[in-house]
Amino acid sequence: MKESKRKIYGEIESAVRSQLADVAANLQRIYIGYSGGVDSHVLLHACATLPEFKAKITAVYIHHGLQSEADDWAIHCQKIAEKLGVSFLIQRVNAHPNSGESPEEAARNARYAAFKNLINKNDVLLIAQHREDQLETVLLQLFRGSGLRGLAGMPEKTPFGNGELLRPLLNISKEMITDYAAEQELNWIEDPSNQSTIYDRNFLRQEIIPHLKQRWQSLDKTVARAATHCAEAQTVISKLAQTQFETVFNLLDNTLNILALQTYSPSEQRLIVRQWFDFLGLKMPSHNFVQRILNDVMVARVDSSPILTGHGVNIRRYRTKLYAMTHVLTGFEWCEWEHEKTTLTLSNQQNLTIQSADCGISHAVWHAATITVKMRRGGETLALPNRDGHHELKKLFQETNIPPWQRENMPLIYLNDELAAVGNLWIAAAFFTEKMAGCIQIVCE
Numbered sequence: 001m002k003e004s005k006r007k008i009y010g011e012i013e014s015a016v017r018s019q020l021a022d023v024a025a026n027l028q029r030i031y032i033g034y035s036g037g038v039d040s041h042v043l044l045h046a047c048a049t050l051p052e053f054k055a056k057i058t059a060v061y062i063h064h065g066l067q068s069e070a071d072d073w074a075i076h077c078q079k080i081a082e083k084l085g086v087s088f089l090i091q092r093v094n095a096h097p098n099s100g101e102s103p104e105e106a107a108r109n110a111r112y113a114a115f116k117n118l119i120n121k122n123d124v125l126l127i128a129q130h131r132e133d134q135l136e137t138v139l140l141q142l143f144r145g146s147g148l149r150g151l152a153g154m155p156e157k158t159p160f161g162n163g164e165l166l167r168p169l170l171n172i173s174k175e176m177i178t179d180y181a182a183e184q185e186l187n188w189i190e191d192p193s194n195q196s197t198i199y200d201r202n203f204l205r206q207e208i209i210p211h212l213k214q215r216w217q218s219l220d221k222t223v224a225r226a227a228t229h230c231a232e233a234q235t236v237i238s239k240l241a242q243t244q245f246e247t248v249f250n251l252l253d254n255t256l257n258i259l260a261l262q263t264y265s266p267s268e269q270r271l272i273v274r275q276w277f278d279f280l281g282l283k284m285p286s287h288n289f290v291q292r293i294l295n296d297v298m299v300a301r302v303d304s305s306p307i308l309t310g311h312g313v314n315i316r317r318y319r320t321k322l323y324a325m326t327h328v329l330t331g332f333e334w335c336e337w338e339h340e341k342t343t344l345t346l347s348n349q350q351n352l353t354i355q356s357a358d359c360g361i362s363h364a365v366w367h368a369a370t371i372t373v374k375m376r377r378g379g380e381t382l383a384l385p386n387r388d389g390h391h392e393l394k395k396l397f398q399e400t401n402i403p404p405w406q407r408e409n410m411p412l413i414y415l416n417d418e419l420a421a422v423g424n425l426w427i428a429a430a431f432f433t434e435k436m437a438g439c440i441q442i443v444c445e
Contacts, residue, residue: 012180016046016168019156020053020124023164027056028122031089033115034059036077036189039128042177043169045184047126048084058087060118062111064095066103066193073189080187091118104199119161129154129167132174135220136204138227149274149284152231153224173220237271244268245275254280255321258298269294280324283311298322305404318403329409337371337413344373351445352411359434360427360441361420369415376412382419383429393422400425413442 020030030053034040044059059081061074074090081088091114097106115125134153141150156170169177181188197203213219248260256276261269273290277283285293289310297317300306308315316323332346344352352373354366381390397407402425413421420431424444433439 011176012042012046012169012172013049015172016043016126017050019126019166019168020047020050022157023124023166024052026122027053027124028120029058030056030124030126031115031118032057032059032126033111033128034061034077034081035191036061036073036080037128037191037194038181038186038188039130039169039174039177041080041186041188042180042184043126043128044080044086045084045186046180048086054086058089059084060089060091060115062114063090063092064107064110065092066095066107067191076189089118091115104201115165116161119163121162123161123163125160125163125165127165127167128169130169130172130174130177131220131224132205132209134170134227135209135223136201138223139204139208140200145287147287148230148234148237151227152234153227155231171224238275241268241271241275245272245279248272249276249279250321253321253323255323258317258320258322261298261322266294276324277311277313282313282324282326285311293322316403316405319401321401321403323403328405331375331409332373332411334372334374337373339367339371346373346411348409350409350411352413353443353445354440355443357439357441358437359432360439361415361431362433363438363440365415365431365433366440369420370417372414372417373411374414376407376410380412380419382422382426384426385429385432385434387429396422396426411444 020027030047032040032044032047034044044057047057048054059077061077063070063074067073078088078090093110093114095103095107095110097103101109119125138151138153141153144150154167154170156167158165193199194202195206197206209219216222244264248256248264250257256272261272264272270287270290273293274284277285289308292308293315297306297308297315300317302319304317306317312326314325314328316325329350330348332348332350335344335346337344337352342354346352376393378394380393382393382396383390384396393407397410402410410423410425412419412423415431418430419428421427421442424442427441
C-alpha cells in the first residue's frame with residue numbers, strides 16, 4: 001500500500017477507533033446508520049475492520065419509502081453487511097411531511113425517530129457525517145439567522161435516546177472518504193435525489209460551495225474550526241443561562257415565573273426562554289418567536305389569557321406564569337369507570353389512574369358505587385375535608401391558580417351520581433377517609 005493510501009486508511013480507522021474507545025467500557029451494541037451511500041459504506045467498512053468491535057455492529061437501513069429503488073437499495077445494503085460479517089436491520093418509516101415540514105426535515109425526523117427506538121443504555125449510534133456536511137450545516141444555519149447554538153453545527157458526540165450518537169468522520173474530508181472507498185473497491189449507491197437542487201443542502205453542495213472553495217480551498221477546515229469556537233462559547237453561555245433559568249423555573253408545572261423573569265435584562269430573558277425550550281425538549285424557537293413571547297404574552301394584562309402558537313407549542317399566560325404546551329386538550333365524553341380497571345383513558349386521551357394510599361376514597365366505597373366521569377357544566381360545588389361549607393369549583397380553581405384551559409378539561413368523578421373527586425385535586429368530604437388502610441387516590445396524566 002502506498003504511503004498516501006496508508007495515511008488515508010489510518011486516519012479514518014484512527015478516528016473511528018478513538019471515538020469507540022471512549023465508550024468501550026460498557027458498550028453493548030454499535031448501530032451504524034447505513035444508507036448504502038459512499039459515506040456510510042466507508043464508516044461501516046472501517047468499523048468492520050476493528051476486530052474488538054465487529055461482533056457488536058448492526059448496520060441499519062432506514063427505508064423511507066420515497067424512492068422507487070428503495071427496495072433494491074435495502075437488498076444491496078443487506079448483501080454488503082453480510083459480506084462484511086455484521087448484523088443488518090431494516091427500519092421502515094413514514095417520511096411524508098406534516099404541515100409545516102419540508103421534505104428534508106420530515107425524512108430526517110422520521111429517520112432519527114426510528115434510530116432512537118433502537119438505542120438502549122450502553123448502545124451507540126454512528127452516523128457518517130463528515131467535514132463537508134458540517135460546512136453545509138453551519139452555512140444553512142447562518143443563512144437562517146441562527147444564534148451560537150446553530151452556528152456550533154453538529155457535535156462529535158451527543159446523548160441520543162437512551163445511549164449516545166457519535167460522528168467519527170466529522171473531522172474527515174469528503175475527499176479522504178471517496179479515496180478510501182476507491183482504494184477498498186467499495187460498491188456504493190448513488191441516490192439520484194442528491195442531485196436535485198430544489199433541496200437547500202444540495203443547492204449549497206453543488207452550486208455554492210464549489211465556487212467558495214475555488215477562492216478558499218480550506219473552507220471546510222476553517223468553518224469547522226469556527227463551529228468549534230461557537231460550540232465552546234455556547235457551552236459557557238448555557239451554564240450561565242441554566243443558573244438563571246433555575247431561579248425562574250417551576251419544576252412542578254414546568255412554568256416560568258414572570259415576575260422573576262422580568263428581573264433580567266432582555267437578552268438574558270431570551271436566553272432563559274431558550275433554556276426553557278431546551279429543558280422541555282421542544283424545537284428551538286426563532287428569535288422572532290422568543291420576542292413575541294416576551295412582548296405579547298409575558299406583558300399581557302394579568303387578567304387576560306393570551307396564547308401564542310408556533311414551533312409545535314402553545315405558549316400561554318395565566319396570572320404570573322408562562323406555560324408551554326405541546327398539545328391542546330379538547331373536551332371528552334362522559335363515561336363509566338369499571339371497577340376492575342385501574343386506568344381509564346378518556347376520549348381526549350387523558351389517562352386517569354387509581355393508586356393505593358393511606359387516605360382518600362376507601363376501596364369498599366369505590367367498588368360498591370357506580371362510577372362515572374364527566375366534564376364540568378358550571379355551577380358545581382364541593383364540600384372539602386376540614387373546611388366548612390360548600391364551595392363553588394370556579395372559586396376553588398381560582399384559589400389554587402388552576403389556569404382556565406385546565407379547568408375546562410378537569411375530569412369530575414361521580415360515585416352514585418354524587419361528586420366525589422375533582423381530578424387529582426380534591427376529594428369531597430363525604431367520601432374522604434384518612435388514617436385507614438385500603439384507600440385510593442386518583443392520578444391524572
